[in-house]
Amino acid sequence: MAPVKNGRVIFNEMPTDYPIPGQTTVYDESETIDLENVPLNGGILIKTLVVSIDPYLRRMMIDPKTPSSFPPFSIGQTLINHAVGLVLRSENLAIPKGSHVAGLFPFQEYAVLSGPVSPRVRVVENKENLPWSVFVGVCGMPGQTAHHGWHEYSHSKKGDLVFVTAASGPVGATVVQIAKAEGLRVIASAGSDEKVEFVKSLGADVVFNYKTTKTREVLEKEGLVNIYWDNVGGESLEAALEFAAPKSHFIICGNISGYNTGEPYNVKNLQQLVWREITFHGFLVDSLMPKYREEFLRTFPIRVASGEIKYKEHVVHGLENAGQALLDVMKGGNFGKSVVIVADE
C-alpha cells in the first residue's frame, strides 16, 4: 500500500495572548506514512481516534525557560495531549493489534510509539461500551483530576458548603457530582445561562452566571465556604477568600483567567489565609495517580455508564480544527469537554 497523508498540528509560534489558529498552531499535511512498512522497533502503530483539548495546553506554549512541573512545547514540534488510538500493528505482546490505547499521543492521524511503550499508555477494555472520547474526559484526565483532587484535598465533612468554579467544564461538572453524592450543599458558577442550566441538572444547589452576577453577592447570601474548587483564579478566588470559613480548604486546580492576558487579576486579600487558617492545595493530577488511579479506572466508567455521573462533550471533527478548538476552550466558547474526533474506527 502506498504511503498515506499523515496530518498533524504543529506548535508554530509562542502566543502573547490567546492562541491563534494558523499562527500559534498550524495544521500541516506534508508528512506521509507507510502504514504497512513503517518500522515499529518493538513498539506499536496507532490510528488516532480522538485527542483532548485542555486549557493547560496554552500553558505549554510559554517560554521554555520557565521552571515548571511539566515542560513547555518546543517551536516546530507536534502538539501532544491525552488521546485514544486504535492499534493497527503491534510488536508488543501486551498491546495486541485491534486493541484501544489511551495515553499522551501526538496530534497526528497516525503515530508510531517505538520501543518499549511507556507505562502511562494503557489498553482500554471499555466493557461498558462508552464512546472512546469519554476516556479523555470524564473517565480520563479531567475526571481523574476531579476525583483524585477531591479525595486528597477536600477534607469534606457533613454539612460543608462547597463552591465550584467553571462548573460546566469536565473537571468542575464532575466535582459538583462527587460533592452532591456526598450530600453536601454546592454553589457553582458557569459562563452562560445555558451552562447554568446544565450545572443545575447535575444537582448543584445554587448556580449562577458569573458574567451577569457578581460572585461575592452570591457568596454573601449563601454563607461561608468550607471547600473551594478553583479552576479560574482571579476575582473568583478573591471572593472565595472573602467568604471563606475558618480552616477551609481551597483546591487550586487551574487559573484559566490568568493564562492568556498579559495582566492577570491580582488577588487583594491573601491575608485571609492567616486569619481564617486556610490551606491552598495547588496540584497536578499526575502526582495523585499512584494513590487513586486504579480505584478510579475500576469504578468510574461503571458510574458513567449507569448514568449516575453525567458529562457533556463539545465535539469538533478533524485535526485541522484543533487550533480553533483550543481558542474556544480558552475563551469559554466550548460547552462541555472539548474533544477532537480525528477518525472513526
Place this chain on the structure above:
Amino acid sequence: MAPVKNGRVIFNEMPTDYPIPGQTTVYDESETIDLENVPLNGGILIKTLVVSIDPYLRRMMIDPKTPSSFPPFSIGQTLINHAVGLVLRSENLAIPKGSHVAGLFPFQEYAVLSGPVSPRVRVVENKENLPWSVFVGVCGMPGQTAHHGWHEYSHSKKGDLVFVTAASGPVGATVVQIAKAEGLRVIASAGSDEKVEFVKSLGADVVFNYKTTKTREVLEKEGLVNIYWDNVGGESLEAALEFAAPKSHFIICGNISGYNTGEPYNVKNLQQLVWREITFHGFLVDSLMPKYREEFLRTFPIRVASGEIKYKEHVVHGLENAGQALLDVMKGGNFGKSVVIVADE
C-alpha cells in the same frame, strides 16, 4: 492600704493606616484599685510584669464586623495580649500567691481574673531562671508559632532549601534556628544591616537586607525554595513563588506588609500554585497547641537556657509607651521581640 493608681492602655479609635500612639491607643491613669480588698470571686489578682507587643494587635483594631478566627477589640476596651504576672492574692488553690502566671492579660498594671481561671492561664515554674519576658517571646507565643508551625507544616527533609522572612523577629529567628538544627540550608531576610548581622549569628547561610537587595535577585542565585516561611506577604511571597521548588510548602504565618496600608501589594503569580504543586498553609498557633504545646513547654526553655536557641528582645519600659512600641513593631523600628516591662517584681 489606700487604693493605688491602675494605669492601662485603651483602644481608642480604629486606625486607617499605622496605629498612632495617643490616638489609636491611649494610656489612661483614671482607674485605681484597692489591692487588699478588691473581690476575687474565686479568682486571682495579678501584678503585671511584662506584656507582649505583636504585629497581630494591629489586626485586632479592624472593623468588628470582619469575619475572623479571633475577634477584634471594641472601642474603649483595654488592650489584651500575652503577658506574665505575679500573683498578689489568690482564691484558686492551683495558682498560689507568689507564683507567676502566663496568659492573655489586659494592658494594665493590676488585673483581677475573677472566677475559675481560663485553662489558657498557666503557672510558669521557670526552673531555668530565665527573664520573665522570655515567656511572651521565644518560650511563649512567638516561639510556639515557630515550633508548632514548623513541625506541622514544613514537611522538611534532608537537602531542603528554606527561606525565612522577617528573620530577626521572634518567630523568624526561631524558625531559622530550628531549620539550622535540622541541618538545612537557610536564606533569610531582615530590614536593616544590624538585623542581618544578628540573623547571620544565628547560623543562617545567606542573609540579606530586603530594603537594599531585591529578594528575587537573591533567590535567583540560591536555587529553588522547598520551604518558605512567610511573615510578610506581598513582594516577598511573589518572589518565593517565582523561585519555588515543585511541591514546596509555604507556611503563611503573617502578612505584616499588608496590615496597615490601604492598598496591599498584590501578588501576581498565584498560578504557580498549580504548576509547581505548592501548598499554602495559613495558620494561627492556637489551633496547633493541643498537639505541640506540652512538648514545647517541656523542652524549649531548656534549649534557651543552654544557649542553643538564641533570642533578642526589644525592651520598652512602662505601659505609657506601649502605643509607640506597637507602631515601632509595625514599621520595623524594633529589633527583636518587643516587650513592655510594666513593673519589676
